[in-house]
Amino acid sequence: xxxxxxxxxxxxxxxxxxxxxxxxxxxxxxxxxxxxxxxxxxxxxxxxxxxxxxxxxxxxxxxxxxxxxxxxxxxxxxxxxxxxxxxxxxxxxxxxxxxxxxxxxxxxxxxxxxxxxxxxxxxxxxxxxxxxxxxxxxxxxxxxxxxxxxxxxxxxxxxxxxxxxxxxxxxxxxxxxxxxxxxxxxxxxxxxxxxxxxxxxxxxxxxxxxxxxxxxxxxxxxxxxxxxxxxxxxxxxxxxxxxxxxxxxxxxxxxxxxxxxxxxxxxxxxxxxxxxxxxxxxxxx
Numbered sequence: 001x002x003x004x005x006x007x008x009x010x011x012x013x014x015x016x017x018x019x020x021x022x023x024x025x026x027x028x029x030x031x032x033x034x035x036x037x038x039x040x041x042x043x044x045x046x047x048x049x050x051x052x053x054x055x056x057x058x059x060x061x062x063x064x065x066x067x068x069x070x071x072x073x074x075x076x077x078x079x080x081x082x083x084x085x086x087x088x089x090x091x092x093x094x095x096x097x098x099x100x101x102x103x104x105x106x107x108x109x110x111x112x113x114x115x116x117x118x119x120x121x122x123x124x125x126x127x128x129x130x131x132x133x134x135x136x137x138x139x140x141x142x143x144x145x146x147x148x149x150x151x152x153x154x155x156x157x158x159x160x161x162x163x164x165x166x167x168x169x170x171x172x173x174x175x176x177x178x179x180x181x182x183x184x185x186x187x188x189x190x191x192x193x194x195x196x197x198x199x200x201x202x203x204x205x206x207x208x209x210x211x212x213x214x215x216x217x218x219x220x221x222x223x224x225x226x227x228x229x230x231x232x233x234x235x236x237x238x239x240x241x242x243x244x245x246x247x248x249x250x251x252x253x254x255x256x257x258x259x260x261x262x263x264x265x266x267x268x269x270x271x272x273x274x275x276x277x278x279x280x281x282x283x284x285x
Contacts, residue, residue, distance in 0.1 A: 044186025
């Protein structure tokens with residue numbers, strides 16, 4: 001990998017790992033629905049403007065229905081679920097559980113794409129599940145019903161990401177990734193805004209919350225997608241997905257530095273098991 005692409009990979013891991021501390025700050029003030037919808041609207045507008053500046057054709061009329069499905073499964077639902085989880089568990093937990101997405105992808109690919117579920121992938125799945133179990137018992141938070149609800153939300157969000165990949169491979173493989181990112185986030189973000197009438201932000205909406213929301217939308221969604229798709233173009237999707245291995249480390253680091261979250265040995269061990277399991281699942285040959 002060229003040094004500039006390796007730098008992009010590290011920067012992307014740092015940015016996406018940082019999205020979970022941003023959510024942890026914003027979600028208690030805005031609520032899960034507003035956090036997710038405003039994030040998507042701001043990021044979608046920014047990406048649409050960027051596409052217009054670089055003269056990239058999003059093809060709204062042709063693919064708006066597909067953008068809607070991709071936006072719902074790949075952004076809307078996961079963002080709401082992670083925002084809900086942020087009300088109950090530290091950001092470092094959410095970013096670790098997020099790393100299970102390729103494990104779900106292996107199962108869904110075997111079911112819907114006919115890909116072989118090899119013994120190596122089965123071992124990776126077992127290790128990943130063991131990692132989730134270990135992190136769940138890692139402390140220092142109380143194991144309460146709210147914790148298990150947050151854990152279920154994180155795993156459901158990770159499964160949504162895997163489902164989105166399956167859908168794109170089967171139904172939307174002709175759509176360019178930048179178009180899917182801009183179209184999906186903007187359409188679903190706007191569609192979710194009326195739901196704020198039923199789930200209004202609890203507040204208070206301070207300048208700090210506004211800055212964190214902008215960081216979440218512009219840095220962790222808009223800019224991150226631009227970097228990610230540049231990586232796909234330069235090194236291919238397989239190597240670009242290596243960012244999955246970097247996100248938990250950065251997420252735990254940012255949580256400790258900016259939110260004073262504890263990092264325990266059991267968390268690191270569980271994270272290592274999940275990353276190892278993910279590596280086995282995505283390994284080819």
